Amino acid sequence: DGGITQSPKYLFRKEGQNVTLSCEQNLNHDAMYWYRQDPGQGLRLIYYSQIVNDFQKGDIAEGYSVSREKKESFPLTVTSAQKNPTAFYLCASSDRGAWDGYTFGSGTRLTVV
Amino acid sequence: GQQLNQSPQSMFIQEGEDVSMNCTSSSIFNTWLWYKQEPGEGPVLLIALYKAGELTSNGRLTAQFGITRKDSFLNISASIPSDVGIYFCAGHGRAQGGSEKLVFGKGTKLTVNP
Numbered sequence: 001d002g003g004i005t006q007s008p009k010y011l012f013r014k015e016g017q018n019v020t021l022s023c024e025q026n027l028n029h030d031a032m033y034w035y036r037q038d039p040g041q042g043l044r045l046i047y048y049s050q051i052v053n054d055f056q057k058g059d060i061a062e063g064y065s066v067s068r069e070k071k072e073s074f075p076l077t078v079t080s081a082q083k084n085p086t087a088f089y090l091c092a093s094s095d096r097g098a099w100d101g102y103t104f105g106s107g108t109r110l111t112v113v
Numbered sequence: 114g115q116q117l118n119q120s121p122q123s124m125f126i127q128e129g130e131d132v133s134m135n136c137t138s139s140s141i142f143n144t145w146l147w148y149k150q151e152p153g154e155g156p157v158l159l160i161a162l163y164k165a166g167e168l169t170s171n172g173r174l175t176a177q178f179g180i181t182r183k184d185s186f187l188n189i190s191a192s193i194p195s196d197v198g199i200y201f202c203a204g205h206g207r208a209q210g211g212s213e214k215l216v217f218g219k220g221t222k223l224t225v226n227p
């Protein structure tokens with residue numbers, strides 16, 4: 001079955017360390033997105049990519065980085081520059097027009113201690 | 114940028130009650146979508162609306178695309194405990210610069226008491 005996979009489900013890191021969250025899709029979608037979710041904050045867009053080797057900053061890109069070397073993969077790195085990295089991170093993908101909406105992964109909960 | 118106003122922010126209801134939530138926008142959208150997110154999971158698409166005035170049902174869920182294309186509502190009839198979650202509306206329309214991203218509301222958190 002086609003889908004979008006995020007790993008790991010739970011991630012713990014020490015303050016000051018970079019950490020990379022994985023997102024893989026086999027839906028043949030062109031576009032991929034990363035969102036951050038905090039309680040009561042809804043979904044906030046971090047980065048998105050509409051085509052391989054190209055990506056754009058979202059609303060809260062500071063302290064994050066991404067790459068899009070393959071159509072199937074869109075990893076997110078949370079760097080030590082991110083002031084408050086503890087959150088629930090969601091990856092999504094869509095056909096480029098997004099007319100049928102996004103397909104979301106099941107999320108990664110990152111806790112920085 | 115474009116924003117969606119989703120209300121209410123939260124709801125506490127008894128099992129069996131009907132639920133209504135809505136989203137409004139200052140901008141016109143071409144597509145309205147409703148998602149449900151269960152605790153610890155990603156949002157899942159419930160209903161997609163593509164035409165102004167369209168009324169679509171999915172089981173106990175009914176959603177409408179407002180005639181002005183600036184609003185949408187979602188109704189849940191005869192709620193059950195498994196309806197618990199956060200419901201998000203999302204609008205799709207060509208944003209500034211031609212980017213075709215979804216715009217999300219902040220969600221309605223639904224609690225159903227048995």
